[in-house]
Amino acid sequence: MIGQVISHYKILEKLGEGGMGVVYKAEDTKLDRLVALKFLPSHLAASEQDKARFIQEAKAASALNHPNVCTIYAIEEHEGPASVPQGGTPAGKQLFIAMEFVDGQTLREKRGSVNFKQAIDIGIQIADGLVAAHEKGIVHRDIKPENIMIRKDGIAQIMDFGLAKLRASGSKITRLTKEGSTVGTAGYMSPEQVQGQDTDHRSDIFSYGVLLYELLTGQLPFKGIHETALAYEIVNVDPPPMSAVKPEIDPNLDAIVLQCLEKDPRERNQSVAQISLDLKRYRRESSRQKMSRVTAARPAIKVEQFPEVDTPSGKSRQKNFGYILSGLLSIAVILLLWSPWKKEADTARPSMHFSIDLPENAPVAGGASGVAVSPDGRFAVYSAAIPNGRQLYIHRMDQLTSQPLPGTEAGGEAAFSPDGQWIVFNAANQKLVKVSISGGAPEVLCPTQGPTRGVYWASDNTIYFGQVSNSIARVSANGGTPEAVTTLDTAAGEISHRFPQVLPDGKTIIFTIKQNNITSFDEAIIAAQQIGTTERKILVRGGMYARYIPSGHLVYGRDFTIFAVPFDADRLEVKGAPVQIEAGVWMLAGSGQAAVDFSNNGMLVFAPQGQLTTNNSTLALMDRTGNISPLLDTLRTYVNPVFSPDGKKIATGINAANNDVWIYHIGRAVLTRLTFGGGNNDFPIWSPDGRYVVYSAEKGKSPNLFRKPWDGSGVEERLTSSPNTQTAGSFTSDGTTLSFNENGDIWILPLDSKGERKPWPFIQSAANEQWGLFSPDGRWMAYTSDESGKNEVNVVAFPKKEGKWQISNGGGDLAGWSLDGKELFYINNNTVMKVDVLTATTFDFSVPQKVCEIPSNANLADISPDGKKFLVVVSRAGRLGIPRLEVVTEWFEVVKGKFAGNKN
Numbered sequence: 001m002i003g004q005v006i007s008h009y010k011i012l013e014k015l016g017e018g019g020m021g022v023v024y025k026a027e028d029t030k031l032d033r034l035v036a037l038k039f040l041p042s043h044l045a046a047s048e049q050d051k052a053r054f055i056q057e058a059k060a061a062s063a064l065n066h067p068n069v070c071t072i073y074a075i076e077e078h079e080g081p082a083s084v085p086q087g088g089t090p091a092g093k094q095l096f097i098a099m100e101f102v103d104g105q106t107l108r109e110k111r112g113s114v115n116f117k118q119a120i121d122i123g124i125q126i127a128d129g130l131v132a133a134h135e136k137g138i139v140h141r142d143i144k145p146e147n148i149m150i151r152k153d154g155i156a157q158i159m160d161f162g163l164a165k166l167r168a169s170g171s172k173i174t175r176l177t178k179e180g181s182t183v184g185t186a187g188y189m190s191p192e193q194v195q196g197q198d199t200d201h202r203s204d205i206f207s208y209g210v211l212l213y214e215l216l217t218g219q220l221p222f223k224g225i226h227e228t229a230l231a232y233e234i235v236n237v238d239p240p241p242m243s244a245v246k247p248e249i250d251p252n253l254d255a256i257v258l259q260c261l262e263k264d265p266r267e268r269n270q271s272v273a274q275i276s277l278d279l280k281r282y283r284r285e286s287s288r289q290k291m292s293r294v295t296a297a298r299p300a301i302k303v304e305q306f307p308e309v310d311t312p313s314g315k316s317r318q319k320n321f322g323y324i325l326s327g328l329l330s331i332a333v334i335l336l337l338w339s340p341w342k343k344e345a346d347t348a349r350p351s352m353h354f355s356i357d358l359p360e361n362a363p364v365a366g367g368a369s370g371v372a373v374s375p376d377g378r379f380a381v382y383s384a385a386i387p388n389g390r391q392l393y394i395h396r397m398d399q400l401t402s403q404p405l406p407g408t409e410a411g412g413e414a415a416f417s418p419d420g421q422w423i424v425f426n427a428a429n430q431k432l433v434k435v436s437i438s439g440g441a442p443e444v445l446c447p448t449q450g451p452t453r454g455v456y457w458a459s460d461n462t463i464y465f466g467q468v469s470n471s472i473a474r475v476s477a478n479g480g481t482p483e484a485v486t487t488l489d490t491a492a493g494e495i496s497h498r499f500p501q502v503l504p505d506g507k508t509i510i511f512t513i514k515q516n517n518i519t520s521f522d523e524a525i526i527a528a529q530q531i532g533t534t535e536r537k538i539l540v541r542g543g544m545y546a547r548y549i550p551s552g553h554l555v556y557g558r559d560f561t562i563f564a565v566p567f568d569a570d571r572l573e574v575k576g577a578p579v580q581i582e583a584g585v586w587m588l589a590g591s592g593q594a595a596v597d598f599s600n601n602g603m604l605v606f607a608p609q610g611q612l613t614t615n616n617s618t619l620a621l622m623d624r625t626g627n628i629s630p631l632l633d634t635l636r637t638y639v640n641p642v643f644s645p646d647g648k649k650i651a652t653g654i655n656a657a658n659n660d661v662w663i664y665h666i667g668r669a670v671l672t673r674l675t676f677g678g679g680n681n682d683f684p685i686w687s688p689d690g691r692y693v694v695y696s697a698e699k700g701k702s703p704n705l706f707r708k709p710w711d712g713s714g715v716e717e718r719l720t721s722s723p724n725t726q727t728a729g730s731f732t733s734d735g736t737t738l739s740f741n742e743n744g745d746i747w748i749l750p751l752d753s754k755g756e757r758k759p760w761p762f763i764q765s766a767a768n769e770q771w772g773l774f775s776p777d778g779r780w781m782a783y784t785s786d787e788s789g790k791n792e793v794n795v796v797a798f799p800k801k802e803g804k805w806q807i808s809n810g811g812g813d814l815a816g817w818s819l820d821g822k823e824l825f826y827i828n829n830n831t832v833m834k835v836d837v838l839t840a841t842t843f844d845f846s847v848p849q850k851v852c853e854i855p856s857n858a859n860l861a862d863i864s865p866d867g868k869k870f871l872v873v874v875s876r877a878g879r880l881g882i883p884r885l886e887v888v889t890e891w892f893e894v895v896k897g898k899f900a901g902n903k904n
Helices: 048-062 116-135 201-218 229-235 251-260 272-303 314-337 340-346 891-898
Strands: 009-018 021-028 033-039 073-078 091-098 104-107 148-151 157-159 352-357 371-373 379-386 389-396 404-409 414-415 424-427 431-436 444-446 453-458 462-465 473-476 494-502 510-516 525-530 536-541 544-549 554-557 561-568 581-582 595-597 604-606 617-623 630-634 640-644 649-654 658-666 670-673 683-687 692-698 703-709 726-731 737-742 745-750 762-764 769-774 779-784 790-799 804-806 815-819 823-828 830-840 849-853 858-863 869-873 886-888
Touching: 009 033, 116 148, 116 157, 116 201, 201 251, 201 272, 229 745, 272 726, 371 414, 371 604, 379 414, 389 703, 389 726, 404 424, 404 431, 404 737, 414 453, 424 453, 444 473, 444 604, 462 494, 462 510, 494 544, 510 544, 536 554, 544 595, 544 769, 554 891, 581 891, 617 640, 617 804, 617 858, 630 869, 640 683, 640 858, 640 869, 649 683, 649 692, 658 692, 683 726, 692 726, 703 726, 737 769, 745 769, 769 815, 779 815
Parallel strands: 371 595, 453 494, 658 683, 726 769
Antiparallel strands: 009 021, 021 033, 033 091, 073 091, 104 148, 148 157, 352 886, 371 379, 379 389, 389 404, 414 424, 424 431, 431 444, 453 462, 462 473, 494 510, 510 525, 525 536, 544 554, 554 561, 561 581, 595 604, 604 886, 617 630, 617 869, 640 649, 649 658, 658 670, 683 692, 692 703, 726 737, 737 745, 745 762, 769 779, 779 790, 790 804, 815 823, 823 830, 830 849, 858 869
């Protein structure tokens, strides 16, 4: 850009860059003057919202004509670069503002070189500039040192009205910021900005008060160590008087600034014009006092020059002492009547509730215990739904952005170490893994027997975890062999212990019990057990995901709500009735998981329920162009639906606390149940002749393979018996061979009635292999593997594995074969891809081709037998992720407050 001529402006140099513009120094060749040109940056150029805000800045500021406001000359559009990196010249349209060139420094840059008198003068000039803006109905909303320029001649000018909001009386206000969001700069925002409320000119007065406080004392009035703490202080904590920071500051000046910093806008100074008058009056009176002090010093000189004048006698010293004593008493009275320190000490710190917006492409994944908070409240980690999978993301509370945590791809449930420096999580290949929040290679701690359900890192450096179809286990944080801590009572129908927490005594755990006859974890049991014994106490019947908190309460989930009940942690006794604390919290009644956690200092973080419920999806058909047509509108949580070989029926899992397999007859539009509890029954596939459905069922410690006639006319038959979780893959076309998954490997089960049904491993490696789908002719097997570091689709020859071909490139999850075996489909980043397959002599395939995009609210599940359509599960919630986290500070006090009037 340097040296280019845009319109009639010659670019001379780059001055700076901010969120709403890139600024260049330029020469106005028509009027022969220096100007500043502010361009809309390239990454915002396509946003109509940001263009509107950019134009609004120009219109707002151009309406002002005041020496303490930067002058706007024009707003223009340039046919030129769509971005403005120095030296770049790509084509495109671009808006820019021509404004006054201010030769000087920002107030931030001048920090430390401004004396007290200059600080008062600058404060008055800023106030006068704001008076001009407010009189024209313009609210700046981002007053801070970076937006104040001090010219070389000492004139202060307000810059950057990019966040201004016109508040014309009686007109409809167009909000250019998202409803409920905060706009401004941390540390300088008013309480109403922090809380996402409507703002008016009084918000500028608060920000101006912060700026003036910092200008006069050299430090900010609110000092939270991170953004959350800072926001809390702005809303709840009164700042100390400036005289407490610098004793030489006059109480009258203190009063002017502190009135600007009142939390309630109604109690704040209502007019910046009045503040300007007060500061000018203070400046005059302080000058007079200074002159009086100089004049009062002269008699002492006279005493030396004229000895005949009496020196101060004992009587006069007594009089002076009286003045001093009187002054001290006056100050004491003032402090007793108006003591900000006493006020803060006597008042409980109020709780604050606010939201954290997450990246649009990385919301909380709907399907796991997706949130963990560090013990000190500085970090939150959540399981994010990203394109083509999930990953753990970390959010620093002192920053606005969330970042992926390296090494946690496909990571699920997570927990922090007691020192907050490590994360332990459940990896996709059924392993517990830990990783440092500072980076570094992940460390595998141990394998797990299936997916985890709750992970807890205890203070003695032991990690406890629950499992699907298993009891609570523990392992050292340094790794090792897991050790069982609890034992399932199978006689009582217990099939899983979940969500452990070690109580403060270090000797007791609390956990959730799943029984094989419940339909929702709202019916689950919460128990406590002494570690190393079988002594167990039932604490709550009808709840899940229990946690003990330092306020002396047991909190747990039920019906998307957090409840609390007083709890004696020594006697392991619940006292009194439960009370509702937080409603609308994301929970899964089908698994007992909840996206909720809290820090040691009482900060609660949770994902809101939103539209995600346990019955929010339908089944539909999608053609090869991506168009969707309804198939089954009954709302359920459908999992892994598959077509029957004739395409007339669908077998599908339906999630509940104990999942079951259902059959949908398409022609009759009838949905009937095939399995009936006794644990989870899911992951169905059809036998090639369409007579049977094979599925995983919990009929013991782990889900194994069973089959049953699709119409329910026969008895259930066990096909395998293993201590490990198994899921069916596919049949060969003759029905004699079945593939299945176990421990991240692919196994084969012969089903020929003449032979022995003895499973054998087909693909076994350190990587995680999934599915194992036979080609229609039975000569090849396609599967997904993460051996390259990400999921890719591979094909091997069956049964001798002669040759191996990687089908996908850049990530892929297997979808299936066409019925004729000439096409193989997979999914890459919500895109259906395919390769054409040639198998006349050996295996060969074409370059991958895009078929269609999968809508963001849909998941591809199966391919129709004719290969023309895809079976998809469509979420009625719109999104499959939760776009924000909710934060509540001082939450332990909130819980105590709910019981304040109870005598439990």
